Amino acid sequence: MFGTGLLKGLGVTLKHALDTFEDDRESVPDRYRGSLELGNNRRVIQQPIDQEGLLTIQYPEEKRLLPERFRYIPMLIWDSEKQEDRCTACGICAKVCPPQCIWIVRDSDENGKPMTRCSDFYIDAAVCMSCSFCVEFCPFDAIKMNHDYELAVYDRYPQLVYDMAELTVPLEYYAALWPTQYEEEQARRKEEEEQKRKQEEEKAAKAAARAAAKSAAAAEESAGAAPRRSAAELQALAKERAAQRQAQAADGGGSDDDAAAAKRARMEELKRRAQERARARKAESGE
């Protein structure tokens, strides 16, 4: 009969409408199941795969919970344990970047010798295609993908060309965004460090053994000759050295503290600059 197909189709829309209506009358509609209430109608929603009813999310009050692997614009990692930038300015990320939007200035010491850190690091966020190749190929875990996607500004330049201060985030921030990957990475890094330490120890032990053998040989050789210093003299010398070493160690500890303080200051400075930048950007874009 003419019209049955139409009616059948309308039945589907009716069912949709009723289902949604019913779902919305529940105390917790299906789309809010398992979501995070932030108050003031603000929510972080994790849509379950078997969700029924209305699927729409009221952005910006409601936002989706992003999966860990979500990639947007890269960020640089400040290793807060070691108090240093992880980036070594090796330039690999700039080389693999498909649209070539990473620009790195390698730092150099006062003699002009290149150092393993960068003095600046730019990413043009307007050009970046969020491919995450830089992350995949960085050998030092120094660059990771940020989840922050609300980047709108009025002008491309300079607001969308991020410099090092804007790109740098502390390790904890990364650990919070990428928990699974961070755990794996930490485990791997620890293991690598352990191995390195072991190798170094072995090397040191071997060197010591060699040195001992050598000095033993030298001692044997010189045994024939007359001793240049008396045993008492040698003892006094050893004491003196030990005292020296101790003093040095105390000194060194002091300078370690100084270095740490300097690093902390730099961290604070970075944070402050980032905030300033953000404020300036907002002001420039007329917010």
Added chain:
Amino acid sequence: MAEAPVSDLGLSPELADAVVGTWAEDTETAYVIAPDRILDVLTHLRDAQGYDFLSNLTCVDYQGYGGKLRGDVSERLEIVYNLYSTRRGGGSVALHVRVPADDTVPTATSVYPGANLQEREVYDLYGIKFDGHPNLRRILLWDGFHGHPMRKDWHEAYYEEDAKPFRSRHPKGDYEFHEDKLPWAKNTTYPAGWDPDSWQEAVAYVPVSQAPQHENKPHLDTESIVVNLGPHHPSTHGVFRMLTRVEGETILALEPEMGYLHRNHEKIGERNTWLMNMPFTDRLDYLNSMSNNWAYALAVEKLADIEVPERAEYLRVIMAEFTRIVNHAWSIGFILNDLGALQTPALYAIEEREMILDLFEAVSGARMMCNYMRFGGVVRDLPEGWHEQAAYLANERLPRALDELDRLLTENEILRARGRGVGYLAVEDLIALSVSGPMIRAGGLAYDIRKAEPYGIYDRFDFDIPTLPNSDIFDRYYIRLLEAKESVRILQQALRDMPEGEILGGRGGYTLRAPEGEVYGRLEAPKGELGFYLASDGKTQPWRYHIRSPSYINLNALGPMSVGYKVADAIVILGAIDIVLGEVDR
């Protein structure tokens, strides 16, 4: 380099001397044909050998090529033809014609009408003229564009270097905009003798030989007028223009006009390293980045002989079939939109798309620009809980949703009245016009590369190629629903059988140097045959990077399908081709 026997083509003695050289790549034999004999050879292959489908036609500029000379012919430009048989299935025969720059070659449109758009593209980007072409105008660029940009000696406005990585980025990279160094005033040059003030756009149509003759003449003797549909209009699915001549409401002629989204993807691709092109392929058909990734990976793997581990093969199939469902749901929704069923079917159809995109995001990090595959596998394994969610979708939610869509639409009398018999074109004509994908299956031909020339592990799955007999709008809608259901079947099997193990084979990193040679790799993308033609001279960049995009080539049929129907029908005829402008314009 083994000599390939000319007799493979079954050429008669008179034709045998048309072949001026051959060489054998690892995979397929290639023949160099004398330019003035190409039509004879094409006609022979089509009529006597059953190669009825001109899949790929493109050009390569060999100026400065570092590899060795092939087939003992040294002219600068080379036109490549890849022919297939839709009846027999199987691999291609590749013909090459080498000519000096600015030379003329006879057009293949008289043998394969589907050469139309592809020859115009070659003319536009390389400057080869095709003798006898019905409408040899620039297609992606406008007439005031100076030069032919795909030639190796042409440089773009912000030219830095021939190949990435650019040296200015590290270790002294100081951020600069190249725009600032190159003010527009100095960048605007026109072709010699071309005057921007007196220029007028040509209004020209390809004579439509395939269109069916419609008897009903207009009742009134009216004057025909030219109407532009688009380029800025929702019904053209992007920035796309249909140049139509109408009499009353009836379309007398229609010509697709494109290039508004052209960014010379292929030139960028030749500056990029092999791997860098992967995220760029996401931006072609941006609804289906997974199958774009796969098509490119497939071609490179064929060229560089890279193995793909078992689990990765399964992951690829899973992603590709999810993508097909996404695409078909989207396209069904928008066919209905174009018919005037505004938004309700479209929004119902894309509900499950959201769920699939969530899954893509969880595994790859992005909903649409997935950049998920690499040469030799995929880049990330599944996160925790992904498999269960996907299985729930494939086993329960998707079958239910597709059935519901079926109930909502298929028997709807209005849809039938509007879709039946509209946009008809016989399947033979569609093949001759190089149309591929759901359109020819809606015309009754069960041609699907997953069966005709299986790639990946498609030979392991139990699925059918649905076909419908009528080759009209309604069948083009319905075939997509049926195909989506078959995809669900494949998904169920793939998710059930997927083994544990490696996901990425060894040597496809960013330093890949693909061995010298050329390759054409193709797969059945949701919109039709998606192919990548690549040539390498052993460097870290592809020498030639060409995309045979189904959206673009299927537009060959738009004019012939629309003539004789109403303006309102032309909108949905375009909708049922299912184009994405990122892929059309590249």
